[in-house]
Amino acid sequence: MQAIKEVVKHARAFSSVPAHFDRKVAVLGAAGGIGQPLSLLMKLSPYVSELALYDIAGTPGVAADVSHINSKATVKGYAGEDQLGEALKGADVVIIPAGVPRKPGMTRDDLFKINAGIVRALVEACGKHCPKALLNIISNPVNSTVPIAAETLKRLGVYDEKRVLGVTTLDVVRAKTFYAEKAGLDVSKVDVPVVGGHAGVTILPLFSQAVPNAANKLSEADIDALTKRTQDGGTEVVQAKAGKGSATLSMAYAGALFADACLRGLNGDPDVVECTYVASTITEVPFFSSKVKLGKNGVEQIYGLGSLNDYEAAGLKAMLPELRSSIEKGIAFAKGE
Numbered sequence: 001m002q003a004i005k006e007v008v009k010h011a012r013a014f015s016s017v018p019a020h021f022d023r024k025v026a027v028l029g030a031a032g033g034i035g036q037p038l039s040l041l042m043k044l045s046p047y048v049s050e051l052a053l054y055d056i057a058g059t060p061g062v063a064a065d066v067s068h069i070n071s072k073a074t075v076k077g078y079a080g081e082d083q084l085g086e087a088l089k090g091a092d093v094v095i096i097p098a099g100v101p102r103k104p105g106m107t108r109d110d111l112f113k114i115n116a117g118i119v120r121a122l123v124e125a126c127g128k129h130c131p132k133a134l135l136n137i138i139s140n141p142v143n144s145t146v147p148i149a150a151e152t153l154k155r156l157g158v159y160d161e162k163r164v165l166g167v168t169t170l171d172v173v174r175a176k177t178f179y180a181e182k183a184g185l186d187v188s189k190v191d192v193p194v195v196g197g198h199a200g201v202t203i204l205p206l207f208s209q210a211v212p213n214a215a216n217k218l219s220e221a222d223i224d225a226l227t228k229r230t231q232d233g234g235t236e237v238v239q240a241k242a243g244k245g246s247a248t249l250s251m252a253y254a255g256a257l258f259a260d261a262c263l264r265g266l267n268g269d270p271d272v273v274e275c276t277y278v279a280s281t282i283t284e285v286p287f288f289s290s291k292v293k294l295g296k297n298g299v300e301q302i303y304g305l306g307s308l309n310d311y312e313a314a315g316l317k318a319m320l321p322e323l324r325s326s327i328e329k330g331i332a333f334a335k336g337e
């Protein structure tokens with residue numbers, strides 16, 4: 001009951017967002033496992049006035065369903081490539097969870113073959129129809145699909161590195177949940193930065209910077225176990241779903257949190273800070289996830305890593321070769337090499 005009250009409160013909150021902050025959000029892949037609950041959550045967002053739901057098929061049904069919810073956003077479904085331009089026109093934020101998910105035994109990189117082309121085609125359309133939109137890339141492998149998106153926009157001459165963001169929020173959501181559970185903390189008061197990329201060892205939670213600091217409650221072995229569980233969180237869900245896909249509900253939640261943060265930044269809210277995988281110069285690789293400040297033009301400031309303990313410094317060093325090779329693979333693909 002409390003949960004329902006919270007949702008209703010959230011849906012009503014739109015009346016407090018001024019009309020001149022009307023925002024259009026497009027979801028590409030909206031009929032999928034992530035797309036459907038994400039569309040629901042964006043319909044509940046106080047920051048959205050127009051919601052465009054695009055997929056290759058199935059979106060008229062999802063749109064009709066979601067549109068009956070009595071919150072502010074108008075909803076329209078778009079199905080098939082010939083309707084993609086219309087879906088994107090005027091979009092402020094485009095969320096992209098289109099593509100195939102993993103099955104047990106696969107790595108995220110195994111999805112490259114299919115998803116690289118899907119992301120390139122969708123981002124090309126974004127470059128043509130809404131070049132100023134903030135792109136939230138969820139499709140895996142994120143370590144490569146974000147470089148693909150950047151390179152695709154570069155080739156169209158409309159690349160703005162402040163507007164291409166890889167969604168790594170689920171890693172932060174997981175790190176917070178696991179850390180709070182282990183340390184016996186109130187999860188709503190916990191924060192854990194997660195840096196690097198979004199696959200295996202490239203996911204690096206910085207528990208030494210977690211708030212509140214629970215160092216006295218957790219041993220080195222605990223921190224090692226928490227780090228590994230965060231890195232393997234996606235695989236934990238893939239295995240539990242046993243062939244029926246990967247995280248969809250927790251991802252929809254994380255995707256909605258991140259899109260709302262982007263919208264709040266666009267609306268001029270000060271101090272919107274999230275971890276996200278973006279073009280970055282804070283390490284030796286050209287794309288990296290760290291805390292960034294989101295503002296009226298997307299990424300306004302990229303924060304450094306702060307001080308790392310020896311365990312985290314070793315984790316950072318260990319991830320860089322894999323991250324670099326995933327980035328280079330994405331760029332080469334987008335260049336047609």
Ligand SMILES: NC(=O)C1=CN([C@@H]2O[C@H](COP(=O)(O)OP(=O)(O)OC[C@H]3O[C@@H](n4cnc5c(N)ncnc54)[C@H](O)[C@@H]3O)[C@@H](O)[C@H]2O)C=CC1
Pocket residue numbers: 028029030031032033034035054055056057097098099100101102111115118121122137138139140141142167168169170171198245246247248251
């Ligand atoms: N960044 C992250 O943290 C996470 C990323 N993912 C990734 O998100 C992606 C989607 O996962 P699910 O929703 O579970 O898959 P799904 O298979 O349930 O849904 C994908 C949807 O994309 C659509 N699609 C395929 N090609 C398209 C195109 N050219 N244009 C528009 N839509 C297209 C499909 O029709 C389908 O409705 C996967 O690549 C998965 O690995 C999943 C969880 C977390």
Ligand SMILES: O=C([O-])CC(=O)C(=O)O
Pocket residue numbers: 101102108140170233234235237238246247
């Ligand atoms: O593990 C997967 O394939 C999906 C994903 O990215 C996640 O859940 O973090």
